[in-house]
Amino acid sequence: MNWNNALTDYLTFLKIEKGLALNTIDSYSRDVKKLISYLEVNEIKVSPISINQDHIQEFIYTASKEINARSQARLISGIRNFFDFLIFEDYRKDNPTDLLETPKIGLKLPDTLSIEDIDLLINSIDLSKPQGERNRTLLETLYSCGLRVSELVNLQISDLFFEEGFIRVIGKGNKQRFVPINTQTQKYIANYVNEIRVHLNTQKGFEDTVFLNRRGKKLTRVMIFTIVKNLAIKTGLKKKISPHTFRHSFATHLLERGADLRAIQQMLGHESITTTEIYMHLDKSFLKQVVNTFHPRK
Known part of the structure; x- marks a missing residue:
């Protein structure tokens, strides 16, 4: 078996x-391609079957000179997953x-936006332009529903159940999950x-997509990042x-106001409650308030 086939x-x-998302698959693919590139550049003639620990150790050591600890940990995880697959396939x-x-x-969490920060960002959008209405709407949706950016750009009109109050x-x-929408x-x-989208020249294949660019196609993830960065x-x-900061803020604000952690888990789409627990960061004043409010010995 050669590397390309593997x-x-x-x-x-x-x-x-596994049914993984394309972005996740691309990430795993890049990890393995980095290893393949290292072997080719250094003219190391080993196959996926014959490569050993020493080769991998040297590869990681070389890569660590150019990437930080977090990226190094991510790379090791990706490579490990690849070889687990080879074992699984015998x-x-x-x-x-x-x-x-x-x-x-260490646990690295993104900055949280305060409600004032979010209002400041959204209120700074120029609503005199058609894309202004779109940008305000997508940021409101991102925050009020706690969506991932990939979930936002793939949101369909047929996914809107306003009478029931869900998307x-x-x-x-x-x-699939259903998230409440205010x-x-x-x-x-x-x-x-x-009022806005209806006047766009919607391209074939995007008739059901909620958020479109000026050419009538689905917005890209990069475009959402750019909108947030410019604001x-x-x-x-x-x-x-x-964009992920809005999702993090959504969860944090709910938790600070007493929302149940498992309810937040369901809305975020986390498989494990542990992920939701790590995802939140609480200041000590809030924890003290919870004890003072709910503990029988307060």
Whole structure:
């Protein structure tokens, strides 16, 4: 088995068997391609079957000179997953990454936007332009529903169940969940769809997509990042933010106001409650308030 065949089989496995999202598959693919490139550049003649721990150790050591600890840990995880696949398919009996030490990294959480920050960003949008109404609507949706950016750009008109007060979201691994949507955000979406989007020359294949660019096609993830970045610059916001910051803020604000952690887990689409617990960061004053309010010995 050569590297190209192994990588092709691996990516097919991730897509068909695991049902992973394309962005996740691309990430795993890049990890393996980095290893393949290293072997080619250094003229190391080993196959996916014959490569050993020493080769992997040297590869990681070389890569660590150019990437930080977090990226190094991510790379090791990606390579380890690839060799686990080879073991699963009986191509190998061992995983050459098993004895590698993953660098210790602290829990890194994105900055949280306050409600005032969010209002500042959204209120700075120029509503005199058609894309202004669209941008306000998509940011309101991003925050009020706690969506991932990929979920936002893939949101369909047929996913809107306003009478019931929910939207249907297709998350990681094509898993479906229903998320509540408030009436104000419903009004923004309805206004955008009926007053702005209706005048666009919608391209074939995007007739059901909620958020479109000026050419009538689905917005890209990069475009959402750009919109957020430009608004942060415009308002002079010093925090390093991204579309994911709105999702993080959604969850944090709900938790701070007493929302049940498992309810937040369902709305975020986390498989494990542990993920939701790590995702939140609570200040000590809030924890003290919870104890004072709910503990029988307060």
